[in-house]
Amino acid sequence: MYLDSTSINKICILSWGLIGDVFIRVPVIEAVKQRFPDALIDVVVDPSSVGVLLNHPAIYRVIPYSRKKKPRLHYLFNSLRNLSILRGNAYDLCINLYCGGSSPVISRLSGARYRLSYNHTKALRWANNLQVETPSFCGNWVVALAKMLEPLGIESQLVRRGTSFYCTDVAEQKAAQLLDGVQRPLIGLNLGAGPEIKRWPIRAFLEMAERLCKEYAVQFVLFTNPGMEQLAEEFSDKFQAAEKLQTLPVLSLDEVGAVMQHCAVMITGDTSLMHMSFGLKRPTLVLFTSTRPEVVEPEDCLHADCFVEDPTQTDACGNALGSKDIPVNEVCEKFAMLAQQTGLTPLRQMS
Numbered sequence: 001m002y003l004d005s006t007s008i009n010k011i012c013i014l015s016w017g018l019i020g021d022v023f024i025r026v027p028v029i030e031a032v033k034q035r036f037p038d039a040l041i042d043v044v045v046d047p048s049s050v051g052v053l054l055n056h057p058a059i060y061r062v063i064p065y066s067r068k069k070k071p072r073l074h075y076l077f078n079s080l081r082n083l084s085i086l087r088g089n090a091y092d093l094c095i096n097l098y099c100g101g102s103s104p105v106i107s108r109l110s111g112a113r114y115r116l117s118y119n120h121t122k123a124l125r126w127a128n129n130l131q132v133e134t135p136s137f138c139g140n141w142v143v144a145l146a147k148m149l150e151p152l153g154i155e156s157q158l159v160r161r162g163t164s165f166y167c168t169d170v171a172e173q174k175a176a177q178l179l180d181g182v183q184r185p186l187i188g189l190n191l192g193a194g195p196e197i198k199r200w201p202i203r204a205f206l207e208m209a210e211r212l213c214k215e216y217a218v219q220f221v222l223f224t225n226p227g228m229e230q231l232a233e234e235f236s237d238k239f240q241a242a243e244k245l246q247t248l249p250v251l252s253l254d255e256v257g258a259v260m261q262h263c264a265v266m267i268t269g270d271t272s273l274m275h276m277s278f279g280l281k282r283p284t285l286v287l288f289t290s291t292r293p294e295v296v297e298p299e300d301c302l303h304a305d306c307f308v309e310d311p312t313q314t315d316a317c318g319n320a321l322g323s324k325d326i327p328v329n330e331v332c333e334k335f336a337m338l339a340q341q342t343g344l345t346p347l348r349q350m351s
C-alpha cells in the first residue's frame with residue numbers, strides 16, 4: 001500500500017507490556033517523531049507504565065488502557081470507552097508495537113487510515129494494511145522493533161540502541177530533599193526484579209557493597225521496590241556500614257529517576273530501573289542472572305555487564321541464558337572498570 005507521508009498528522013502507537021518493554025520501545029517512538037516532527041503522537045500503555053513516557057517531549061499524550069479482563073463487565077465497559085476515544089482522535093497512522101493479545105482488533109477498530117505492524121499472525125495480517133515481515137528477536141530488540149518502521153521511510157539501522165527518561169522539576173526537588181546531607185559520590189543499588197530468577201542473591205549484594213566500602217569513598221543509595229520491601233529491609237538490617245547507606249522509601253518512577261540522576265554508578269539487575277538508568281545515561285553495572293546482555297545493551301550509555309552462561313537453560317534462539325552464580329570478584333572488577341572511566345578513585349590511590 002502506498003503511504004502518503006505528507007498526510008500524517010496524528011499517530012497512535014500501541015505499546016502495552018511491562019515497564020521494561022515500554023522503555024525498549026522509546027527509541028522507536030523517538031524515530032517516528034523525528035520522521036514526522038509536526039505530528040501529534042499518542043501512546044497507549046498499561047496504567048502501570050504511564051510514568052515511563054509521561055514527561056517525554058516527543059509524546060503528545062499517554063493513554064492508559066487497562067487489559068485486565070476481570071471483572072468482565074468492567075473490562076467490556078472500559079474497552080468500549082477506550083476504543084471510542086481512539087476512534088474519536090481520528091488517527092492517520094496506528095503502529096502496533098505490542099502485536100499480541102487483542103491489539104490487532106484494537107488496531108483495526110482504531111479507524112486509522114494506515115495501520116502498521118508485523119505479519120506473523122493471521123490476526124495481524126487482517127488488522128493492518130502496512131505489514132513488515134517479522135524479524136528475528138535473537139539480537140538487540142530495538143534493532144528488531146525498528147524494522148517495523150521501514151515502510152515509513154525510516155532506516156532501521158539508524159534507530160539508536162538506547163532509551164530515554166525525563167524527570168519533572170517536582171521530582172528533582174523531592175530527590176534533593178531525600179539526599180540532603182548525604183555524602184558523595186553515590187552508588188545506586190537496586191536489589192529487586194519481578195521474577196525471582198532475575199535477582200542476584202542478597203548475600204552477594206552485601207559482600208560486594210562491603211568490599212566497595214573498603215575500596216572507595218562512596219555512599220550507597222538503596223532503592224525500595226514496590227511489593228519487594230523485604231529485600232531492602234534485609235539488606236539494611238545486615239549491612240555492616242550503616243552510616244554509608246541511605247535506604248529510600250517506595251517512590252514513583254519520576255522520583256526514582258530524579259534520585260538516580262545523582263548516582264555516580266547504578267548497580268542493578270535486568271529490570272525497569274536498569275532501563276531507566278540507561279535512559280538517564282548513568283554509568284550502569286548490570287547483573288544478568290537470567291537474560292542475555294545483547295538483548296537490551298545500549299550504544300549510548302556507559303555500562304558494564306556481568307553474565308555467566310548457564311548451558312542447561314537456553315532461550316528460543318538456542319542461546320544459553322544467564323546464571324545467578326555471578327562471582328562477587330567479577331562484579332567488583334567490573335565496578336573498578338566503571339569507576340576508572342567515571343573518575344572514582346580507589347582509597348589506596350588517595351593516600
